[in-house]
Every structure is written in C-alpha cells, then in structure tokens.
Amino acid sequence: MSVRVRFAPSPTGYLHVGGLRTALYNYLFARHNNGKVILRIEDTDRTRLVENAADNLIQSMKWAGIEFDESPVLGGDYGPYVQSERFGLYKKYADELIDKGLAYYAFDTGEELTAMREKQQAEKKDPKYDRDTMRNQFTLGEEETKKLIDSETKYVVRLKVPMENIKFHDLIRGDVTVNGKDIDDQVLLKSDGFPTYHLANVVDDHLMKISHVIRGEEWLPSTPKHVILYQAFGWDIPEFAHLPLLLNSKKQKLSKRHGSVAVEDFKNQGYLKDAFVNFIALLGWNPTADRDIYTMDELISLFNIEKVNKGGAIFDLNKLKWFNEQYLRTIFTEKELVPILKDTLADKGKDNYSDSYLEEVIKLFKERVSFIQDIPDFAPYMFAEIEEYEEKYFNKHWKETSADLLRPLMERFRAMQKFDHEAAHTLTKQYLEENEIGFKPVIHPLRLMITGKSVGAGMFETMEVLGKDECIRRMETFLEKHG
C-alpha cells in the first residue's frame, strides 16, 4: 500500500505551532516511507473564514521547510484541495447515506436545539440529539419530510449512529473502544449546504486515497464517528495516529491567550527555522535519545510513528532558546548568518557594511547572544560611535594614571604594520613587561575607550575587526575628554 498522508488545516488566521508539529510529523512519515504529503484546506465553516489565511499557512510551512507533493498551489490528481471548491461533491455522499438509511433529515432550528439541550441538562442527562422527539424524518414521517424538502425548508443531514461499540486501532495509542450510545447523531451536512468537518474529511480522505490519518489528539473522540462513516460508505478505513497535544506551562492546550503560538511570531522573533523545527520535532518523539541536534534528513530517516509519545508535551521556551543558540554557535557558519545580521541592520537604516566585516562581527559575538538579531544591541559600538561610556565601568577602571599608561600604548599601536589580535596582544604584553605592570590596569581602560562597555568579546579580537585606524581614533577621542 502506498503511503499518502495529509495535513488539513482550517484557514482561521495563522499556522499554530501545534499545527506545524502535525504537519511536520506527516511530512516526516511520508518521506520516511517514500509516500506523498498532501495539503488540504478545510474551509467548510463559512463563518470563520479569514482573508489570506491559507496563503499565510503555506508561507509559514514553506519557511519551516515542509514541502507538499500536492496542494492548492501545486495541484494533483485529486485537486483542487480546497474543500469549498469541492462544494457540490459532498451532498451526493450525504444523499447516499440517506438512501441507505444510515443518515436522516432534520429540521430543528438553533433555538429548538438549544432548548433541547437545556432541558436535558436540567434533567441531568447528557446533551445529545434526541432522534425520537425532535423534528426529523422519523418523527415527521416520509410524506411530511418530502413536503418540507420540496418547499425548500432548511434542513441538515444527521448521521444515524448505531448503538453498538465502535472499535478502532491507533498507531500511537493502541485499541480504542467507544460505545455508540455515547456518540451524538452528528450533523453531516449543514443547512447552508456545506458539509461539516466529519463528512468532508472522511469523503476527501477516501477520494484522495489517504492511507494514514495523522492528526492532533483533540480528534480522538470523534474518530468513532469517522469509522462509522467509512463503514456506512463501505470504504477501507485508513490507519489512525493521534498525536499528543502541545501544552502551555499550565499544561493546557497551547493557545493564543498565553504568549506566541503562531509560527510566524517565532520567525519574526528571530528563531532560525532549522533550530525551531528541530525543537518542534522533539516534542513528543525522540529519535535516539543520545543527542538533541538532528538535520531534517536525519529526522526523516529515523522517524517512527509508533515511537511517538502518548502524553502531551509542554512547549518550553528555554529549551527552544538553547536550540537556537546551538545552531548559531555550532551548526551554521558565520557566512551563512550574514544575511540575517544584514537585514537587521538594514531595518535600522544601516546598510553600509561589507559581508566580510559582518562575518567577522558574527564570529566575535555569536557565542554571546541567543539571536543574531541581538548583536547590534549587544555591541552597538561595532556599528556606530560610542554614545556613552558605561559609568560604573569607567569609575572602576579609569584611574589617575590611566591616561599616562594608555597614551604610549596607543602610539605603539599606531606604529604597527600588521594589526591583528595576536600582534596587538604581543605588543601589549611586551609594553606591560617593560613597565612592570599587570594586565588589568590596561585591558579594562582599553575596552572602555574602544567599546564604552564592560562586556564584550576578546579585546584584541574586537580591535582587529574594528581596525587600527578606528581603534586609535577612539582612543584619541577618549583621551581628549579624559586625558
């Protein structure tokens, strides 16, 4: 059997990180099994449509490196993969079920349904559609039903759920059994003619020959309804795998209320997509347990749906940050990170730096920041005049004798032919030895004069990147004021 899986989001605004995880696992599963991944937009709820949401979803997935084999933009044999564009298709299947006696017409209004539920709750009964008392095909009779439909009265089609036990197998959870009496007579076709998720999902999964349904755990309770549908149509039932939920720090389903949940937010915050995807992949699954860093290819070759955990995983920003730092420091080269710094600077109106300069700057600071985007704030002196000298640092290290100590050193720097960190270091050490003084009375004032800050990269390395002329200019500027 050839593997075909799908990611089927609703276009309600943006790609949720939980959605990305689901999409990623579908992608990994498909690639691991030489199968296909399909993107299908489930927009059957006309009341929740958001403009451009589908494009936004696709953009976010593209950023994350998830590629689809068939999608609204790519097309395929079963296109167009947007349910609203397949509108006419679903009624036919609803009718088929009615003909088979496995679904029925119902004419209740929203108010009637609300009243029914309130009554049931008052009687301490479970709110559930009451087939025997409400206005439907069974209580009204065939003749009346036909008359109502011919007169274009609004109706819905409901699934006639059997009273028996429904069993299905889940690749992650094993066998699950639910009693039919606990399942509501689900609406299949809404009064606006659109199918509900349940109908559209089952019909499309069948038509698109989906072999494995990999989706979030929130769908587990409605899977029995889908199984009933597959059986009612006489179709093969796909394999199911329900992924554990992604949780917030309060262990609730990750939602917009607490912090960022949109993939684009993380992108905008400066996370490297490889780090982000790596982190997401390891929430609920562990390939080898001996390390944390994996490339996408490694994730694909190691992926095993049956090893996915059952319990929900808390989305821990701390670890995500660590992943980003790891990718900054050990995975990417400085050269690869240059465009990010370049963009960051361009946003600040600074675009006059060469790639080689930025590369050197990144080398200096990548071990000291969590995001490349933080570099201009961490080391503003690499891109601008020093606006102010850190007061505490100045008070602590700039002594009466400092100017007399630093001025001759500056002159020696000026005389250097080759100005790199090693040479500057050697020269400084020599100067200190000649004068029989320690390192600290000089290195801190030097840092103060050239960077204005108490923290930074190695002083001589920083000086090398800034260049001899710039260093001397800064020393002179400082000495004019404090000499």
Add this chain to the structure above:
RNA sequence: GGCGCAUUCGUCUAGCGGUUAGGACGCCGGCCUCUCACGCCGGUAACAGGGGUUCGAUUCCCCUAUGCGCUACCA
C-alpha cells in the same frame, strides 16, 4: 456531569520484568579567563498513590487520584 486519553527529575525525554533509573534544558558550584560568554568538569532533581500478577515490578493488569481533550449546523 458524561465519554475518552494520559501520568519517569521543574521541563523535553531514555527505559520496553532484574539498571547505582540514563541523557538534554534550566538551576547551583568549580575550572578556564582581559569583561561577558563559549567550552570543560561536577552537583541538584523523577518512576502520582494503592492493590494484584511474578522469585522480582518504573516496565504487565485493576482501582483511585490528578491533568488534559471532546461533549456545536467549529475545526
């Protein structure tokens, strides 16, 4: 409330009857050191509880507790 799913350090997890219960993040020490980091070394910390099954349970079964999910003409 009903139904379902889950439960190993604070967090992500390894474990698939016999382990000093391992790793990673975080946190705390130490080393390195021109500051800050990186790095390295070390430490802290877990099998929800109770019954079984078994020579032996973190591991298998049951119950309880707790958490989460679902309970719409939303997905």
